[in-house]
Amino acid sequence: MHLSKLNRNIPKFQLWTRRYSHAVLPDENEYTDTPVYPPILDMSLQGRKLRERQSVHEKIKKLNTVEEKQIALNMPRYYGWKCVIFNENRVPYNALPLVQCYTRTHFKPVNSLPDAYSDTNPIAEQVVKETKSIIEDIIAIESESVRYIHNNSPEKSEEQIKEEHITKNIVRQINRVICNKLADKLPHILSAQIDYEPRHEAFWFVGGIDVPHNVIQWRKQYKWLHDRLEEPIDRPVQFIGTPHLAVRSQLPLKPIVPYEEATNPDFKVPKFTYIPESVGYCTEFRHGTNIPGFWPGDNDEFGLLSYHGRDHILSRRESYGQEDNIDALHSQALKASFGWLLAQANYQGFTTYNDITYPLVTQTVITNGKAWSFYVYQMNTITMHNEQMDGNPKHNICFGTTPLQLYDTIENGQVKGLNEDVLKMLVQFYLNAPEEREHDMKPYLGKDEQLIADIEDDNKRCWLESRYKHLVSNRPKHNLMPETYLWERIYKIQHKTRFFEAKRRFFERNINPYKRRLNEHLPPYIPKVLREYPRSKKNFERTYYPDV
Amino acid sequence: MKLSRVLNRQHIDFMFKKHWLVQGKRVPIDTGAENVLREKGIPVEDALEFIKEKPGPRERVNIVGPYEPQLPLDETHPDYKTRPCLTLTNKDVLLEGIAQAQVLTKTIIAENKLPNKIEELAEITIPKAVHEGVKKAILSSNVFDCEQEKLPKIKDPVRPAYNFPRILGITDRRRNQIITNKLLQLIERCSDFELTQTRYTLNDVQCKTVFDKDDDLIQFQDVSNILVTSNIPLKHDMNEKDIPFVEIPDLYPVKHTVTLPPEHFYDEKSIYPIQLNVSRKHPHTTWLHFNRTEVNNIYETPVTDSQIYGRALTHAFTVASAYAKELHGEEVQDLPEPIYVNCIQTDGQKYHFGVFELNTLNVDGVEGTKNVWYCKNDVKLYDRSCYFNGMPVLENYNPKIYGYINAFYNC
Structure with missing residues (x-):
């Protein structure tokens, strides 16, 4: 056995020696006036690993198409990343600090919209005056006078389902009235796309988080890791949400604060390093997905406005208190806004490793038909993995109001005490017109190939298309992830009682199934009859995984 | 061997x-x-x-649980009614299709004929930007929407046991919801605000009508996927003299109640989704989705075209008669003024337009006052829209459809 090992090693040495034994040709331009030294590289283990990671980030940056970048993000994990799940409708107690840290957001509570909205004040007042009576009508009708078909979901209480339905219908109607009113005045409303219950998902890495116990245990096995037991790790985070309604357009919104302000140290973000599982978040193995409600290729790729429900507040415990409920709404807004913007940024060619070069803005409304809270979110940065968590000076900014009452009561089919200021804020969100930016919107995408639909090679295009859709669908794997059964843990791992058996299981052969890469599988087999004429030895079809 | x-x-x-x-x-x-x-x-x-001796019957122990145990739905149930009600829901179709629907609703049909006002409005030229919007709506419903749900199993009739890989994609329910809502949004945004504020749109509302026909009690339970209502009742001027109507056919040997399953638990009150104190309560246009995965024959045979046309007719009848009963009371027979309802049925690609004129709720026999159904069936909005070879495709967009939908909204 030792001999065979040695034999396998010999050709390697030969190659090595041959490569360096070439005769050096004399070159005229070999000498320069001033000596040029190669950069001094940190040759420690950490330094080399860092360079390895950076080269991967650089490779992802250089990929041409949006979809390939998304596949590249998932390349290191065949069975998916162990993601911290950010669910829009489940907010644990005291959620705001963690969400602020994970989205790198400075939250500014305000009572009215930021100054950037002051130009639209007079028009908004006019619109509110003209639509006020219609909206009063809508609220009264939708709350009492219409019979709908309800799809009952077993996860929600009756109360929640009722609130969800009323909210959904009021939001659709109010959006309809405001859009119809403004469509002939504002071209961006006329051409905007309105989605009902789109799929919003976003995926990113957060660094600087405390190390879970099992990772420390794993590190203890290796001597060279003993002094780095507590070194923080990257945690993949997956946001999953569904707004009631989302409006998007071809052009992005104007920044609320100048981009230079992003590095302003006044915008503080609290640090939250506790393990997310310990404060009520759960994890799930899944492929990271970035979906802003449409597949790449749709031209309306910038969000203007999204409406979210707040029925989850009803399912929270009473002991959490009113104040924490308001914090829960803020954290829901931060998650939803950051999640949607990040997915949009991914369609512009940025990823969690390659930071955006310009700010993106969205507006978020959280409502139950009666209480309305308004948020304006400006995304300045999306890199917050381990190396960037402390080094990145940029922050995101969110301005948000507390829940404001749109009306007082409904009596005899009449709405009493409609708050025009709330309605005005909503109209101002619609009046905020998107603008064309002067810089390159997609600096990290190819010139001609920005989507896989642009790829000319038929096979490559079809393969990438189906692979991408398969990946983001997160459908269950045909073969489940290898599992250590309990009896194996007791009799094979903890107590080596079955040493005489053939070692066939993955833990006996030192294979870490979590480290399996996405492309480590057999490609589809080509049956002999379908192989190329006359003789082809190509047994398996070609795959087009991005090389990262 | x-x-x-x-x-x-x-x-x-x-x-x-x-x-x-x-x-x-x-x-x-x-x-x-x-x-x-x-x-x-x-x-x-x-x-x-x-x-030898058999054990005696055991006494039933009443266990006090967290909730009352549900009574079995049989003759002993207090709500059980001996007279069965033959039920048609929005998930079923009639066996004989449009012919059976005609008999049930006592309706004569004007085929390929819509009111003149609609035909005139449909001829109006529509700006190119709007057509671009329609194309966007088609693509976003068929191609760009991100729903990934299990689609029906693919079957090859030549080798029925072969299992094809299951495809995930946009379900027909979602596709229809997106395209109809986006088309309506587009029409409303292009119309005057004065007009749109006289209209109201509702999603997924329930309509129910219960009526007697030839000693059978029949109920139609339907869901209007979009119901557009207006502040004044819809009117159409019809010149009925020169229209070749399709008279009510004789279904013999089939009885007109075939494939309507009897139901013993029912409420005899009709349901119109909007209360009468609302000003914009009059039904204007009702949109009906045909979701092939949800609508079935009770005998598992595939749904035929005639059955799809029949579905639109029964749907329009349900909405109109529920409204009439809300307006004039349950016992109304011949209406003082006809009630008109526009109906658009679609499976996303094919559109069936219809205008229903409700003259009477007395549907016994085939004589006397009859209801009228003007229809134009099977118009395609596009030939193909999907991902083909990894590229989004929209083939043969038909601009005429938008004209008709617009005319239905504006009439």
Whole structure:
């Protein structure tokens, strides 16, 4: 056995020696006036690993198409990343600090919209005056006078389902009235796309988080890791949400604060390093997905406005208190806004490793038909993995109001005490017109190939298309992830009682199934009859995984 | 090969069967215990004597649970009604399709004929930007929406046992919801605000009508996927003289209630989704989705075109008669003024337009006042829209459809 090992090693040495034994040709331009030294590289283990990671980030940056970048993000994990799940409708107690840290957001509570909205004040007042009576009508009708078909979901209480339905219908109607009113005045409303219950998902890495116990245990096995037991790790985070309604357009919104302000140290973000599982978040193995409600290729790729429900507040415990409920709404807004913007940024060619070069803005409304809270979110940065968590000076900014009452009561089919200021804020969100930016919107995408639909090679295009859709669908794997059964843990791992058996299981052969890469599988087999004429030895079809 | 070799082969199942036979005929061995006991004066009784008597009926124990146990839905239920109500829901179709629908609703049909006002409005030229918007709506419903749900199994009739990989994609329910809502949004945004504020749109509202026909009690339960209502009742001027109507057919030997399953739990009150105190309550246009995965024949045969047309007619009748009953009371027969309802049925690609004129709710027999159904069926909005070879495709967009939908909204 030792001999065979040695034999396998010999050709390697030969190659090595041959490569360096070439005769050096004399070159005229070999000498320069001033000596040029190669950069001094940190040759420690950490330094080399860092360079390895950076080269991967650089490779992802250089990929041409949006979809390939998304596949590249998932390349290191065949069975998916162990993601911290950010669910829009489940907010644990005291959620705001963690969400602020994970989205790198400075939250500014305000009572009215930021100054950037002051130009639209007079028009908004006019619109509110003209639509006020219609909206009063809508609220009264939708709350009492219409019979709908309800799809009952077993996860929600009756109360929640009722609130969800009323909210959904009021939001659709109010959006309809405001859009119809403004469509002939504002071209961006006329051409905007309105989605009902789109799929919003976003995926990113957060660094600087405390190390879970099992990772420390794993590190203890290796001597060279003993002094780095507590070194923080990257945690993949997956946001999953569904707004009631989302409006998007071809052009992005104007920044609320100048981009230079992003590095302003006044915008503080609290640090939250506790393990997310310990404060009520759960994890799930899944492929990271970035979906802003449409597949790449749709031209309306910038969000203007999204409406979210707040029925989850009803399912929270009473002991959490009113104040924490308001914090829960803020954290829901931060998650939803950051999640949607990040997915949009991914369609512009940025990823969690390659930071955006310009700010993106969205507006978020959280409502139950009666209480309305308004948020304006400006995304300045999306890199917050381990190396960037402390080094990145940029922050995101969110301005948000507390829940404001749109009306007082409904009596005899009449709405009493409609708050025009709330309605005005909503109209101002619609009046905020998107603008064309002067810089390159997609600096990290190819010139001609920005989507896989642009790829000319038929096979490559079809393969990438189906692979991408398969990946983001997160459908269950045909073969489940290898599992250590309990009896194996007791009799094979903890107590080596079955040493005489053939070692066939993955833990006996030192294979870490979590480290399996996405492309480590057999490609589809080509049956002999379908192989190329006359003789082809190509047994398996070609795959087009991005090389990262 | 000789057959005996196969037959002589040892077969474990034969062995088991044989063993069972042998064991089944076993005779209990006399151990002599009985004689010994008898000698000692202990009485011996046959065990079979004891098991002859059957155990008495056990009393049912009432367990107090967290909620009242549900009563079985049978004759003993307090809400059970002896007279069955024949029920048609939005998930079923009629066996004889449009002909049966005609008999049930006592309707004559004007085929390929819509009111003149609609035909005139449909001719209006529409700006190119709007058509771009329609194309966007088609693409976003068929291609760009991100829903990934299990689609129906693919079957190859030539090799029915072959399992194809299951495809995930946009379900027909979602596709229809997106395209109809986006088309309506587009129309409303292009119309005057004065017009749109007289209209109201509702999503997924329930309509129900219960009526007698030839001694049968029948109910139609329908869902309007989009119901556009207006502040004044819809009116159409029809010149009925020169229209070649399709008269009510004779379905013999089939009875007109075939494939309507009887239901014993029902409420005899009709339902119109909007209360009468609302000003914009008059039905204007009702949109009906045809979701192929949800609408079925009760005998598993595929749904035919005629059944799809019939579905639109019964749907329009349901909305119109529910409204009429809300307006004039449950017992109304011939209406003082006809009620008109526009109906658009679609599966996303094909559109069926119809205008229903409700003259009477007395649907007995085939004589007397009749209802009228003007329709234009099977118009395609596009030929193909999907991902083809990894590229989004929209083929043969038909701009005329948008004209009709716009006309239906504006009339």
